[in-house]
Amino acid sequence: MKLLFKKNLVTKMLxxxxxxxxxxxxxxxxxxxxxxxxxDIPVNQEMIAELTSPxxxxxxxxxxxxxxxxxDLEIQEREGEMTNGVKYVYxxxxxxxxxxxxxxxxxxxxxxxxxxxxDNKLPHNIDLHAVNGPGGGAESSFVAPGxxxxxxxxxxxxxxxxxxxxxxxxxxxxxxxxxxxxxxxPEGGLSPVDKEYYIMQGDFYTEGKYGDRGLQxxxxxxxxxxxxxxxxxxxxxxxxxxxxxxxxxxxEKIRLFVGNGGPNLVSSFHVIGEIFDKVxxxxxxxxxxxxxxxxxxxxxxxxxEFRVDVPGTFxxxxxxxxxxxxxxxxxxxxxxxxxxxxxxxxxxxxxxxxPEGGAIQSMPTGGAKIEKEEVKALGIEERMAFGKDxxxxxxxxxxxxxxxxxxxxxxxxxxSDYLNADVDRAIDIVLHGKTGEITVNGKKYNSVMTAQxxxxxxxxxxxxxVYNSWGNSKKEVxxxxxKAVRNK
Amino acid sequence: xxxxxxxxxxxxxxxxxxxxxxxxxxxxxxxxxYLPLYGAENKTVKVEPFLMDIYPVTNTDYLKFVxxxxxxxxSNVKPLFADKSYLTNWKDDETFQGLPNAPVTNVSWFAAKKxxxxxxxxxxxxxxxxxxxxxxxxxxxxRRIETYNxxxxxxxxxxxxxxxxxxxxxxxxxxxxxxxxxxxxWTLDFNSVLISGESRKDVDKDSxxxxxxxxxxxxxxxxxxxxxxxxxxxxxxxxxxxxxxxxRCAKDVEx
Numbered sequence: 001m002k003l004l005f006k007k008n009l010v011t012k013m014l015x016x017x018x019x020x021x022x023x024x025x026x027x028x029x030x031x032x033x034x035x036x037x038x039x040d041i042p043v044n045q046e047m048i049a050e051l052t053s054p055x056x057x058x059x060x061x062x063x064x065x066x067x068x069x070x071x072d073l074e075i076q077e078r079e080g081e082m083t084n085g086v087k088y089v090y091x092x093x094x095x096x097x098x099x100x101x102x103x104x105x106x107x108x109x110x111x112x113x114x115x116x117x118x119d120n121k122l123p124h125n126i127d128l129h130a131v132n133g134p135g136g137g138a139e140s141s142f143v144a145p146g147x148x149x150x151x152x153x154x155x156x157x158x159x160x161x162x163x164x165x166x167x168x169x170x171x172x173x174x175x176x177x178x179x180x181x182x183x184x185x186p187e188g189g190l191s192p193v194d195k196e197y198y199i200m201q202g203d204f205y206t207e208g209k210y211g212d213r214g215l216q217x218x219x220x221x222x223x224x225x226x227x228x229x230x231x232x233x234x235x236x237x238x239x240x241x242x243x244x245x246x247x248x249x250x251x252e253k254i255r256l257f258v259g260n261g262g263p264n265l266v267s268s269f270h271v272i273g274e275i276f277d278k279v280x281x282x283x284x285x286x287x288x289x290x291x292x293x294x295x296x297x298x299x300x301x302x303x304x305e306f307r308v309d310v311p312g313t314f315x316x317x318x319x320x321x322x323x324x325x326x327x328x329x330x331x332x333x334x335x336x337x338x339x340x341x342x343x344x345x346x347x348x349x350x351x352x353x354x355p356e357g358g359a360i361q362s363m364p365t366g367g368a369k370i371e372k373e374e375v376k377a378l379g380i381e382e383r384m385a386f387g388k389d390x391x392x393x394x395x396x397x398x399x400x401x402x403x404x405x406x407x408x409x410x411x412x413x414x415x416s417d418y419l420n421a422d423v424d425r426a427i428d429i430v431l432h433g434k435t436g437e438i439t440v441n442g443k444k445y446n447s448v449m450t451a452q453x454x455x456x457x458x459x460x461x462x463x464x465x466v467y468n469s470w471g472n473s474k475k476e477v478x479x480x481x482x483k484a485v486r487n488k
Numbered sequence: 489x490x491x492x493x494x495x496x497x498x499x500x501x502x503x504x505x506x507x508x509x510x511x512x513x514x515x516x517x518x519x520x521x522y523l524p525l526y527g528a529e530n531k532t533v534k535v536e537p538f539l540m541d542i543y544p545v546t547n548t549d550y551l552k553f554v555x556x557x558x559x560x561x562x563s564n565v566k567p568l569f570a571d572k573s574y575l576t577n578w579k580d581d582e583t584f585q586g587l588p589n590a591p592v593t594n595v596s597w598f599a600a601k602k603x604x605x606x607x608x609x610x611x612x613x614x615x616x617x618x619x620x621x622x623x624x625x626x627x628x629x630x631r632r633i634e635t636y637n638x639x640x641x642x643x644x645x646x647x648x649x650x651x652x653x654x655x656x657x658x659x660x661x662x663x664x665x666x667x668x669x670x671x672x673x674w675t676l677d678f679n680s681v682l683i684s685g686e687s688r689k690d691v692d693k694d695s696x697x698x699x700x701x702x703x704x705x706x707x708x709x710x711x712x713x714x715x716x717x718x719x720x721x722x723x724x725x726x727x728x729x730x731x732x733x734x735x736r737c738a739k740d741v742e743x
Contacts, residue, residue: 077645077647089647119647119648119731121644121672121720122644122716122720123723123724144723144724144725144730145731169715172641172716217641220637220638220710
């Protein structure tokens with residue numbers, strides 16, 4: 001009986017609230033009316049969406065009502081830097097990889113303006129995983145260079161969603177950086193935190209290996225084989241390290257919106273030295289607590305939250321750890337503030353350890369060669385001798401035994417005007433390789449020399465040998481000269 | 489009648505132009521059969537012998553055309569036949585920017601088609617264009633050659649190639665330059681794949697080739713270069729023009 005009475009009261013109250021909402025519908029106030037189906041949430045007023053570049057996110061929606069939200073996104077194909085000395089042509093939503101962050105709330109009606117810059121070569125479109133409709137919008141957003149497409153959709157499901165270009169060949173568009181995140185906040189917004197950041201992982205496939213210099217083209221075969229050269233956060237190596245690191249203060253609550261654009265690899269997202277207090281698994285409603293590493297599928301996302309308790313630099317990685325160490329999947333969170341020795345002491349002492357029984361132990365070497373210290377040449381004669389060995393082992397296949405090269409394919413080193421003109425250039429070519437047309441002794445060559453993995457000493461030896469053979473200018477190249485070029 | 493006469497004049501001026509046929513600067517493509525990426529359900533297509541311009545139409549060529557046929561000048565052109573980006577970076581009706589021997593771009597399909605007709609030529613069909621363009625320097629069909637594909641992909645990723653002069657890319661098997669490496673080119677039936685009338689497509693209305701669906705019905709999943717070409721064509725309409733889109737003409741072989 002009591003229960004029934006209560007229910008009745010609630011119904012009456014709801015009715016009352018509904019009436020108020022109805023009467024004041026024109027003045028941006030839907031009050032606290034709840035809708036069983038998010039389709040029914042009405043919108044009033046228009047608003048231009050705030051879009052941000054990574055690692056920043058727009059202002060939280062807070063308690064605002066659902067609105068008509070106008071999103072203006074320009075597609076730009078532009079050259080950027082993958083890592084020091086390595087250029088790559090990125091295709092971007094809004095000029096950055098990942099693309100601009102879009103923040104909405106459930107019930108918003110998004111009017112999407114997708115603009116393809118006239119200088120672009122290719123048509124593009126956008127598939128937003130937050131859309132209920134064919135192609136996630138791709139069907140109605142296919143836009144030629146120099147054109148703009150407009151379509152609209154209502155966001156019905158709260159969560160963090162990936163968007164990406166889906167024009168054929170879709171893998172290549174994604175591999176070149178065409179992805180980003182769109183957040184749909186629940187009614188009333190996500191709980192407030194102190195800092196929010198936007199991070200997105202992506203894998204890249206380049207013609208050259210990791211670190212090979214110059215403009216690197218997309219390598220289709222590597223992409224199909226899923227052999228990534230770069231796995232990075234926010235589009236390039238070092239996007240969030242050093243001066244670009246994200247920051248926080250001790251005691252602050254951090255929320256990371258983490259996406260994975262792929263195209264191929266699944267991320268094992270981990271912050272070294274932190275435990276996620278809360279993870280919105282796969283960006284949805286399910287919340288897991290106390291998580292060390294969360295799996296983020298390609299074309300998926302997660303929201304992770306944690307409080308930073310002690311100062312220091314915390315490293316964000318894909319814990320498929322070779323990607324972090326060798327391919328760039330590293331970011332940094334720098335936390336400033338007071339130490340808390342109760343949580344983390346730091347090093348307390350460095351003592352001597354003498355095990356009982358005292359036999360000297362060593363790591364099993366398994367018969368493998370122990371690396372010896374490099375033998376250094378003592379004078380020019382030794383340098384010549386060592387250099388000749390290295391030449392015969394490494395260079396002879398192309399440049400031939402007497403430095404004559406092969407006409408049309410490999411330039412000569414004997415009496416070579418190109419070689420003798422510039423010793424630093426010669427060092428640079430041995431260290432970093434050379435691609436493209438050069439003229440040697442009046443003949444044109446257009447081929448590829450790969451970077452040689454030689455020590456400063458070895459480069460000095462081999463070049464000294466070359467410069468002092470076959471009618472060349474008899475320079476001595478020292479390891480110091482090589483080092484100077486290497487450090488340039 | 490008064491009402492109709494301007495319309496008639498328009499129709500006439502669009503339909504006819506003084507034909508000054510010239511076969512110089514054209515190369516013979518001997519024709520043959522080939523398997524296109526789309527549209528033929530794994531059936532080969534026969535391409536009859538035809539002549540094709542060795543180079544794309546240049547700024548200078550096009551200036552001459554608009555001088556002769558002023559209805560195609562930037563300020564005169566009918567919006568039905570060209571959108572606002574038509575010759576968008578020309579300073580005025582008779583002043584282009586960029587190199588005289590750079591390919592003309594920002595030209596609509598209607599304009600390109602008319603240009604060719606006024607030379608006594610026509611636009612190449614998509615099959616003709618694809619057939620001629622699958623050659624590299626040495627082979628008629630280089631589509632399986634890795635360097636051929638990589639060359640094209642690299643070009644797609646190189647910005648602002650529309651500023652380059654004609655004739656600086658490779659001379660292909662047929663003696664034709666710049667099919668790859670400079671600008672996209674209009675074809676007579678550029679969007680025919682997408683309005684194929686094929687029942688599955690018409691039912692699905694899935695004509696934008698987006699996402700994985702582009703893989704359905706394609707004859708060669710490794711030909712990324714061609715995928716992008718078809719996608720580009722599919723995004724265009726006949727009155728559109730684009731910074732990276734030029735054209736060249738073709739012609740039947742006279743017996």
